[in-house]
Amino acid sequence: MPATKPQSMTLRTYQVGFGDCFLLTFHYAKRDRHVLIDFGSTGQPKTAPADLMLQVANNIKERCGGKLDAVVATHRHKDHISGFTTSKGKGSGDIIASCEPTVVIQPWTEDPDAQPDATQATHVSSGAKAFVSSLHSMHAVSESLLLEIQRLRGGISRTAFNQLAFLGEDNLTNRSAVENLMTMGKHHYYVNAGSKSGLATILPGVKTYVLGPPTVKQSQAITKMRSKDPDEFWHLLGLAGQSLKRGNGQLFPKAETYAAPPAQTRWLIHRMQALRGDQMLELVRALDTVMNNTSVILLFQVGDKKFLFPGDAQLENWAYALSQEKNRKLLADVHLYKVGHHGSLNATPKSLWGLFTNRAPLQSAKRLNCVVSTMAGKHGTPSKGTEVPRSKLVEELKKMSNYFTTQDLKGKNLFKDFTFDLT
């Protein structure tokens, strides 16, 4: 066995409630090498300790001996990056930063050169910049929606309210975490489908493929529909909500208003409140999906073992990778699949699931392993078939793979390890 190849890999799956946090440890003859994929949470089990994220951060630090080789932040949702938040040197993000990751991998949309405030002329195309700037507008939309639901409280159903609050918050900027990711690490890689991962020298003997996210150009190459992107729409909406932030937000401060609505107007008011709730939910879901689709998709290969980490990539992100024959071949014999987007409806497209040849109803050495980090009751509703994790998908995963969910980690159990032999 050459020393340049890992002999085994241990996947440490943390219980972070609704979020993702995975530590991959590649065991080499000389030393272990550690890759942290995501560290975030938007909701924790009731039994979780108040300082859960700090405990996880400390555990990561301990596990890697104070040195991370790489950090991957698949996309900027709170449930994937909130753990990177700093707090006067004492936050969980400060602990991760102190592990001085050699490489930080993020989607191309995080490239400082692609940001709307980038001042330098760069390699980033104007289409890509427009897209990134629309992602920023989405944060603004989330911000104003959160403000609006407070005003509508009582007018919309509790379920709609909770969903809105959850999704709205997940899509806020997470400025501290974003800045921490930008400054930690020696080398930064902003990747897209087909680009270099930046892990080649860090993980000898491991091939790392970047399968997503596609760039704007790559996405356009596979859409049959009109290719004009909806960037403008989000800018408009980002602006639209600005008026709500001013004073009491009223449009006509001098106009007379009712303190209590007269009887003949109540039916419509009630309907309009429900409608507005639905509309906001639709919007925030749409922007949530766009953000999910900026997820980095990584496939690690050691010998004949393959490990797939797609973040929260949904159909539209996958579509580009799956349009290419070579990727479909690569994905066929995946050994471990980190279930996309906490087990949601459309993050495990049938065209992906169908590729996995190691799916099998019966136990065997080759049988596919599936790991999902999730928490039921936070996202979507069963009556609409949008609940996360989606019961239909979970059934299928249980039937056809060795299935593990972080929901089984109860009490003080912070994580679960899975070791894969790579010899």
Place this chain on the structure above:
Amino acid sequence: MVRESLPQPRTRKMTIIAQDPSVRVKEGRSLRILTARVDVPAEELAPGPSGHRVQVIDYDSSNNTLYKPARLTDGDPYEVVTDAQLLSDPGFHAQNVFAIVMRTLARFEFALGRRVSWGFNGHQIKVAPHAFADANAFYSEQDRALMFGYFQGQENMVFSCLSHDVIAHETTHALVDGLRERYTDPSSPEQAAFHEGFADVVALLSIFSLPAVVETVIDLGTNAPDKNASELIKASALTAARLRRSALFGLADEMGQELSGIRGNPLRRSAELPPSKEYIDSPEYIEPHKRGEIFVAAIMNAFIEVWVNRLQGLGKKARGGLDRRRVVEEGANIADSLLTMAIRALDYAPPVDLQFCDFLSALLTADREIRPDDSRYNFRSILRSSFESYGMPPTSRPHADGDERGIWESPPVGLTYDRTHFESMQRDPDEVFRFIWENRKALDLFEEAYSHVLSVRPCMRVAPDGFVLRETVAEYMQMITLAASELKSLGITAPPEMPPETDVTIYGGGALVFDEYGRLKFHISNRILNADRQTRRLKYLWEFGYFQQGSSAFRRFANLHRLRAMNLPTVMPGEE
């Protein structure tokens, strides 16, 4: 002697913003928002304003604020006000939206010669002029309401309730939904495109029927820098190309660009679409909004053509040039006539699975019935060639010598009227159903399908000869749900990948137009047993994921507009 008072006036003038606040005219040294005074059916309004068909309720859901209602008891309180007042007075916003909704309704009632219902069970549509802080406006059938959003633009607050075309567009959805309730069924890209395209056509022609708007845009392209400098326009300036540039592009440029987040850019896009037969079969135009643009382009091009023809005819007589006012008046009149024609055609259109080519036949037939002599404006031949130039020939093929091309065929001979009664045939759906059932063979109905008379509507239209054209228009539909494996027995091919047990509902139906003696004049139908059409429809719905998604009519117009603004397809070829 004490006398009875004179009859009350039937209309009332109200000031509206002619298009939207960004369309302005020079007044002295400054630019002012272009307004117009329009006729609205007169009535005693309750606060709101709240009338017999429209109730304005100014509730802002984003701020949870209910404004006190506007009181428009008498006169036109906004005839002489500043621009600042127009923008900042919610009472004016209420009047603007009320007047345009009522005007659009009145336009439909005039064209169809009868009262026209909204697309829901009720008489009064509720209108929320400041419904939410969002770049959206729509008709919501469930809420029996028109909702108009507002949003912060780059510089000013943008109010969709101050945009004539947006209001007319949404009102048209509510009216067409009442007249042809099955047009929102999942069918073909064309039926989906029709609702949008037709609403755009009504909106644009309503604006062009205002002389103030025509006057403003005409100066842009006819080298009339100052309207006071010359009252004449050179005939050479009145070519199709010049008018297209001034009227269509001119207005498109003036319209509030930020509102394109709500309405798209139907005028600009249709003006940019030169005639070609390629679009209709091109995959790019399968997306419903984009497909609707072909329909809008065919009608707007016909508008320009009729106008130019008319002006050139007049121009030959007046060598020095044409009177500006005449040019404007002709444009506005032509837009108005085309608008009437387009609305009338709805009665002559099949009630299910509508295609643009069907609509053209409906347009030609309905117009010929009331206005046999078309020699002055040549509306029909120009519309026919315009549609044909976009690859949309009339559905109806030539049937008898001397018949005008494209009009619907006459009904089959041998229909029996013996067991039905003339009087009840004019209003009673059960009686009409009896007629249909008695004649099901002659009318080519599918006996096994569920059949239903959707409406029976007597109407009276005034013809140019001064006489009244009396018709009764009834519509029926048929539907049947079969397993995909059973479709073969009807000659329909299910998509190859469709599981054989999939439930598939197919539709058919027709419009029956009876003359003043109660005899059937036209039977305009899309038969349920048209295997080719059904196969095409299923193929389209399958490919675009309809069967995977399940169908939801949930606030469909709201979603439709959202998707339009986002430039996304209305149905995604999805996997889940």
